[in-house]
Amino acid sequence: MTVQSAAPGAAEKELARREHTPGQRIQHLLHQHPALSPAIILLLTVVCFTAVNSRFSNPAALSLLVQQTAVIAALAVGQTLIILTAGIDLSVGAITILSTMVMATLAAENGWPAGLALAAGVVLGLLAGALNGILVTRIGLPPFIVTLGTLSIFTAIALLYSGGQSIQNNRLPALLNWTGDGFAIGRFTITTGVLIVIGLYLVLGFALSQTAWGRHVYAVGDDPEAARLSGVRSRRVLFSVYAVAGLIYGIAGWALIGRAGAASPNAIVDANLDSITAVVIGGTSLFGGRGGLLGTLLGALIVQAFTIGLSLAGVDAQYRLFAVGVLVIVAVSVDQWIRKVRS
């Protein structure tokens, strides 16, 4: 699976071979494979925490790591797309909660058939994302401002609509709970929700690396003016990115119901920052045009591994915050350093 940016051209490879110092060679390696540094960090994290507590890497614990990461990892797919275009999305959690509450309420309170309620929730996510897209591309507002505004708007609608009340899974149809069902391979449990999230990564990973749309997303993020001059319809690409992200949040909302065992207006309170953190630690540049989904997936796993690992070791939560903060700074520093390879 190739889910990083398009492979560098032959000329660039030739250039890489001629570099001399080891530092430059590492720089080139990291440049070619943006997911390499998060992969190394994840490996170190797992090794270190296993050394502290051997329970950390038994299959049951590793399957928990995967399940606990799934929803944030799904949200981070949408966030990656938007950050690749040099944007940012602060409305991630709000759209997800809105979709969740709408699909659950329609099914539990209004008697909608499960499939229809689910579709309505996902489509609402798509529309919410499209609204962000319209505001960014047609009105020309900065993504930060747009999503800051829609964060409040969607949160308010979700709270007003749900009356602040959770809807528990025993009131929900099987289809909405389905994402929480799972099967075990030995002691490793996989839920349907996890499979759906993996599916999102595969589909979007393919779209980013193998389609014209994907190349345009990178191009728009790298240099929108150059992209426009070379015939990319920048605004249309940008709009599609926000709409697709919204669609992903809607699907993630479905995964969240199975995960939490309820549709709750108070779930995933830290989703916005967590998704951005996963993307940044995963090596995608906040300045756009560089990075990819494999890195994001690793980034999300790293953050959750710290949470479980430190909890197992009996360490206070503040140390996780501290470690994640350091990782974010290191990740951005590495990104800046790698960028020098281009100049």
Add this chain to the structure above:
Amino acid sequence: MHFITRTARLSVAAVALTGLLALTACGGSDGNSVAGANDKIGVSLITKDSSNPFFVAMQKGAKEEAAKNNVDLTVASGKADGDEQGQVQAIENAIAQGQKGILITPNGPGVNSAIKKARDAGLYVIALDTPPDPADTVDITFATDNFEAGKLIGQWTAKQLGGKPATIALLDLFNDKVVSVDYNRDQGFLTGLGVDTKDAKKNGDEAKSGSYGSGSYTIVCNEPTKGAEDGGRSAMENCLTKNSNINVVYTINEPAAVGAYNALKAAGKTSGVLVVSVDGGCAGVKSVKDGVIGATSQQYPLKMASLGVESIAKIARGGDKPKNSDGLDFFNTGVALVTDKAAPGVTSIDTAKAGTLCWG
């Protein structure tokens, strides 16, 4: 420059719309200065936020009581739990309108100085739900005794265990900030169970194993849940990873308990595990009825608010001020243990009765 003109036009429209909203909002308020027997009395209810069903219940209780007592009630809140500034503004509005009193669930110490300003201006201030720190910041607090709420579920748990070893998971609210509701319920639970808690204002400083009176205990974890289902689930999973023999699960509130139960279910470990909680909302009572939660302590937000409105109306018309309950620094609005498996020696009500008293 197409965009500039369009943006400019939009800005004008936005400003006009905001102005219109502000005008509408201002329409209904006029202050009172005299408190005759038949005059309307201005009272503000300021909750932490306006979406939590607990606070929605409070607003309902206050509105009903206001109608009975000829009180002109203003309902305000912070934008979210923790929004101190929003509450400060609501307090300033109450003073400006010449109201007689304020009912507030303070979002934090940041509102203390505004409360002092209100009291200096002659308003009677009652805190609801949780006493502020220090408690004498307000005239009086009407609240649930959260320590007692925890103690009841602890005593119930001890009776259910009947001397069997207790392997305990403590699913708290936060572990990155210290909140009184968090330590009062957690430490109350351990006290009720019979565990020596050391400092009653500090979670997690008790011995990790020892005796709870009639048997031995092991505390596996203190994990944060943020009071929501997804947090409760992750917290319980992490605890089970540490020790899969957990048979007692304390949870800060019912959504966290639901999440914990789902983690137990996924691990195939629901049988023989006692899940206890605090709140007593209608959804929580139903969880007890369904067997998801063994016992919960019910609190009464409606009563807090209606008593509050009644008291201020009385004081403004020359009546007596309420007094703290014996031995407490607040007025106790009561708590009841809700369970369908009554334990001998622990007073409780069943889910049928609790269903008629629940809120949300």
